[in-house]
Amino acid sequence: MITFDQVCFRYKQRKPIFEKLSLSLTPGHIYGLLGKNGEGKSTLLRITAGLLFPNKGQINVWEFTPAKREAEFLQQIFYLPEEPYLPSGTIKNYAKTYGVLYPNFKLEQFEEAMAQFGIVGEGQLDSLSYGQRKKAAIAFALACNTSVLLLDEPTNGLDIPSKIQFRKLILSAFDEDRVIIIATHQVRDLENLIDSVIIVNQNKLALQASTDDIEQLLSFHTCSELTPDAEALYAQTVPSGYKVVTRNVGGLDSQLDLEYLFNAVIENPIRIQQIFDQLPAEGDHLKSN
Amino acid sequence: MNQSFSFKRISILIGLDFSQKWKQYVWVGSLLIGCVLLTQLPPLFYEAYNNIWQLIQYAAIPLVLLFGSSFYTSTALSDYTGGQKGIFALMIPASTGEKTLCSLLVNLVFVIPFLLSFWLLHYQTTLMANERISVGVNRYSAVSREVAIYASYCYFLIHSAVFVGSIYFAKLAYVKTLTYLLVGALAISILNTAYAKFLADYPLMLGAIPFAGWSVVRDSSLTVYRVSAADLTYPWPYILPLVVVLGFFVVSYKRLQEKQI
Numbered sequence: 001m002i003t004f005d006q007v008c009f010r011y012k013q014r015k016p017i018f019e020k021l022s023l024s025l026t027p028g029h030i031y032g033l034l035g036k037n038g039e040g041k042s043t044l045l046r047i048t049a050g051l052l053f054p055n056k057g058q059i060n061v062w063e064f065t066p067a068k069r070e071a072e073f074l075q076q077i078f079y080l081p082e083e084p085y086l087p088s089g090t091i092k093n094y095a096k097t098y099g100v101l102y103p104n105f106k107l108e109q110f111e112e113a114m115a116q117f118g119i120v121g122e123g124q125l126d127s128l129s130y131g132q133r134k135k136a137a138i139a140f141a142l143a144c145n146t147s148v149l150l151l152d153e154p155t156n157g158l159d160i161p162s163k164i165q166f167r168k169l170i171l172s173a174f175d176e177d178r179v180i181i182i183a184t185h186q187v188r189d190l191e192n193l194i195d196s197v198i199i200v201n202q203n204k205l206a207l208q209a210s211t212d213d214i215e216q217l218l219s220f221h222t223c224s225e226l227t228p229d230a231e232a233l234y235a236q237t238v239p240s241g242y243k244v245v246t247r248n249v250g251g252l253d254s255q256l257d258l259e260y261l262f263n264a265v266i267e268n269p270i271r272i273q274q275i276f277d278q279l280p281a282e283g284d285h286l287k288s289n
Numbered sequence: 290m291n292q293s294f295s296f297k298r299i300s301i302l303i304g305l306d307f308s309q310k311w312k313q314y315v316w317v318g319s320l321l322i323g324c325v326l327l328t329q330l331p332p333l334f335y336e337a338y339n340n341i342w343q344l345i346q347y348a349a350i351p352l353v354l355l356f357g358s359s360f361y362t363s364t365a366l367s368d369y370t371g372g373q374k375g376i377f378a379l380m381i382p383a384s385t386g387e388k389t390l391c392s393l394l395v396n397l398v399f400v401i402p403f404l405l406s407f408w409l410l411h412y413q414t415t416l417m418a419n420e421r422i423s424v425g426v427n428r429y430s431a432v433s434r435e436v437a438i439y440a441s442y443c444y445f446l447i448h449s450a451v452f453v454g455s456i457y458f459a460k461l462a463y464v465k466t467l468t469y470l471l472v473g474a475l476a477i478s479i480l481n482t483a484y485a486k487f488l489a490d491y492p493l494m495l496g497a498i499p500f501a502g503w504s505v506v507r508d509s510s511l512t513v514y515r516v517s518a519a520d521l522t523y524p525w526p527y528i529l530p531l532v533v534v535l536g537f538f539v540v541s542y543k544r545l546q547e548k549q550i
Contacts, residue, residue, distance in 0.1 A: 051379060052549050069546075071293060074382035085373035087309050097308065100301055101382045 007057030113139035332418035449537035
């Protein structure tokens with residue numbers, strides 16, 4: 001369980017990134033963390049990992065305070081930055097030597113993931129391309145089997161087949177005791193992978209909801225004309241007319257489109273909040289700040 | 290390994306440190322050992338006293354032993370200062386105490402033997418070189434025991450300050466640390482001398498080295514009076530530098546604890 005309680009954060013001599021951010025993330029979910037550039041996606045992950053300390057507020061990650069960076073806490077969390085550093089040496093040696101420090105690390109799982117990514121385990125890490133290094137880092141992150149896995153733009157630098165492999169690996173490594181948070185701009189890479197969405201906007205949590213709840217409350221569809229009574233939360237011209245996001249009044253089935261959802265939340269934060277306020281207090285829901 | 294302090298984890302960290310930095314350690318270590326040999330051994334190859342070799346032997350104390358060797362320490366905690374490497378290092382599952390202790394142990398494993406080897410070589414080469422020189426002419430002289438002790442204290446003070454600098458400064462850590470260290474040492478020395486002059490009622494000349502006694506020349510007779518530390522303050526010149534050294538190590542730990550990337 002990860003909880004943020006009234007967390008404020010700002011970098012020195014810069015505008016606040018978060019003001020009174022409250023958030024609750026439960027095990028058994030894969031969260032997609034979305035936000036515009038500079039809205040604090042990476043910062044949120046780093047605060048969770050204990051790499052940055054909040055100016056105010058409390059953060060609790062599995063009963064640990066991240067800022068203390070205790071060994072037991074670090075054994076239970078893995079943060080993979082957008083451009084991960086890998087030490088020198090062979091891939092296999094890296095996995096063996098660093099994996100020892102994670103109690104749930106499985107070398108076979110690492111080797112299997114590397115094989116799926118098409119990387120041979122005897123190569124030198126220094127000689128790998130950017131994409132290959134990223135794959136090695138993802139494979140290691142998954143093999144550590146930590147309770148919390150924080151991935152910052154994990155699919156950047158991956159080719160299309162590797163993105164598919166990435167999704168498969170995440171789903172195979174996922175279980176009910178883990179929390180996985182994936183921050184990305186590549187929303188298409190998250191489709192059919194995440195089950196909850198977090199959107200940060202203007203120093204606040206703009207939306208936290210499960211994909212089921214979003215599909216229940218919002219409708220993503222295409223229409224030939226855009227009439228005012230449609231009350232579109234977001235609309236964009238497409239060859240066949242308009243693709244719109246509206247309130248799902250009739251309980252229609254529609255496929256969640258993360259890109260449209262994101263734009264709707266950014267353009268109409270108050271209306272989105274009003275819609276999601278009707279969700280029950282338990283479980284994934286919108287937290288008003 | 291579910292405990293805040295684990296020797297097993299520290300041993301793993303030490304292994305990882307050597308596996309990542311062994312080339313750097315070998316390179317810097319070899320360079321330092323080479324400099325020591327070059328500055329201390331030449332008197333052994335001549336049967337007559339040579340003033341230049343004697344001066345080089347002395348010059349090696351500040352240049353190689355004190356400042357040159359501190360370059361080895363300048364990367365002790367540099368992995369944690371920033372960037373992707375910093376994130377990687379901070380996220381390694383070990384406590385801040387374990388990480389600091391690992392860097393300290395890896396550092397001391399070289400620093401202490403290097404100091405002992407330097408003095409051993411310095412005294413032994415002087416002894417052996419003098420055996421080859423005829424009696425009655427100039428002979429080599431090793432530094433006195435007091436100077437060796439004083440230099441050894443300075444050695445640990447400099448190394449501990451550079452140890453802090455390696456986590457305190459993200460860029461040009463060694464240059465910045467030495468600059469602050471020299472400015473600080475100069476300021477302390479000036480203050481110490483000014484205070485000694487005030488207490489000695491402004492004599493004709495006065496030399497006062499921090500943590501050591503004074504040499505006072507009162508008048509034109511140029512008689513040098515040696516003023517030792519009073520009995521009451523006797524242990525402090527030895528204890529205080531040790532406290533400062535330990536203080537620097539604690540500051541390193543605190544700095545690593547509060548490091549944010």
